[in-house]
Amino acid sequence: MRKGSAPLAADLFENLFDGPRREDIAPGAALLHGFARAQELELMAVIEAVVARAPFRHMMTPGGHTMSVAMTSCGRAGWVTDRRGYRYATHDPASELPWPEMPDVLRELAVSAAAEAGFAAFTPDACLINRYAPGAKMALHQDKDEQDFAAPIVSVSLGLPAVFQFGGMARSDKPRRFELRHGDVLVWGGETRLVYHGVLALKDGEHPLLGRQRINLTFRKAL
DNA sequence: GAGTCTCT
DNA sequence: CCTC
Numbered sequence: 001m002r003k004g005s006a007p008l009a010a011d012l013f014e015n016l017f018d019g020p021r022r023e024d025i026a027p028g029a030a031l032l033h034g035f036a037r038a039q040e041l042e043l044m045a046v047i048e049a050v051v052a053r054a055p056f057r058h059m060m061t062p063g064g065h066t067m068s069v070a071m072t073s074c075g076r077a078g079w080v081t082d083r084r085g086y087r088y089a090t091h092d093p094a095s096e097l098p099w100p101e102m103p104d105v106l107r108e109l110a111v112s113a114a115a116e117a118g119f120a121a122f123t124p125d126a127c128l129i130n131r132y133a134p135g136a137k138m139a140l141h142q143d144k145d146e147q148d149f150a151a152p153i154v155s156v157s158l159g160l161p162a163v164f165q166f167g168g169m170a171r172s173d174k175p176r177r178f179e180l181r182h183g184d185v186l187v188w189g190g191e192t193r194l195v196y197h198g199v200l201a202l203k204d205g206e207h208p209l210l211g212r213q214r215i216n217l218t219f220r221k222a223l
Numbered sequence: 224g225a226g227t228c229t230c231t
Numbered sequence: 232c233c234t235c
Contacts, residue, residue, distance in 0.1 A: 061233045062228035068233095085228035086232065141232045147231085171224075198232090 022116065025166065025178070028152070028190025030117040036156050037183035039105060040209060043158065046103035047129060047215065050074045053100045054092050056131050062086070068136040075102035076125040077222040079145065086145050088126060088222040102127050109185075110154040110219035117187035119152045124219035132162065132214040134204035140165060140175065140196045143220065151221035152189025158182055158217070159210030160202060167196035182207065 023031045036043060056070035059081045073079060077088040078099040092099050106127055114122035126146075130138075143153055157180040164186070167175035175196065180186065188195060202214055 063226075063233055063235095065227090065233050081228085081232070083228075085230085087229065139233055143232095145232095 025176075026188070026192045026195075028118075028192045029166070029186070029188035029195075031178070031180075032113055032116060032185040032187070033181075034183045035113055035116075035185040036109060036158065039109065040158065040183065042105050043109070043156075043217075044209065046105055047217075050100045050103070050129065053097075054078075054095065056129075057094060068132075069138055070131040070133070070136075072129050073126060074100040074106070074129065075127045075222075078126060079128050079220075079222070088145060106217065106219075109156065110217075113154050113156075113185040113187055114152055114189075117152065117189075119187065119189050122151060122154070122219075122221070124151070124154070124221055126220045126222040128218040128220070130216040130218065132160070132199070132202040132216065134160075134202050134212060137201040138199040140167060140171065140198040142194050142196055144194060146220050146222045148221045149193050150189075152187050152193065154219040155180075155186045156217040156219075157184045157186070157214065159207045159214040160205045160212070162202055162214050162216075163200040165196075165198045165200065167198075169194060169196075171196055182209070 054072045056072050058066050058070050062085050080089045110124050111122050161179050161181045164180045165175035167173045
């Protein structure tokens with residue numbers, strides 16, 4: 001293990017997963033299996049601490065529709081949407097307070113995963129926390145509200161499995177589908193940074209640790 | 224496929 | 232990033 005910095009993904013993978021630990025799904029995109037599982041209890045504890053200060057809420061799109069996914073954020077910036085548009089904000093509009101700090105465990109996980117996928121020196125300043133109840137979904141979209149498209153997106157899946165759609169640069173490109181399970185970390189950047197992606201309606205189920213929900217963490221360099 | 228916002 |  002390297003000294004004085006976050007452990008390499010390979011270290012965390014040791015003896016955790018029998019199958020392939022890493023799938024390269026496209027140039028600049030990798031799916032890391034079992035990566036977050038080693039820290040699931042610690043992750044859930046810090047997520048709960050963030051949520052205590054910045055509760056999940058269902059935000060409104062500019063078109064006036066309420067999102068099925070409940071969201072909150074931590075870090076220097078949080079993603080928000082309302083009738084005025086999509087953007088990053090340094091303060092939680094619900095409380096008018098700064099978003100909770102990004103817990104070190106979360107940052108280190110994201111940085112390690114990015115490194116494993118080939119993106120050195122990822123410095124995320126925003127972590128969106130999305131909660132999917134059964135039926136919740138995320139329409140096909142691009143992440144383009146960030147300032148820096150050189151930085152990748154790192155997505156951590158916890159709880160119930162979901163079907164992820166990973167498309168191309170054009171909305172008309174037929175998306176590939178694959179399942180994102182508890183402990184998976186998906187990293188995409190480079191050529192695939194602005195790819196269209198989404199999540200199909202969550203199938204009901206019961207997860208041993210999280211119950212009837214999926215939590216997704218998405219790390220970005222927003223500012 | 225378009226329009227819904229805002230704004231660097 | 233949602234619905235038409």
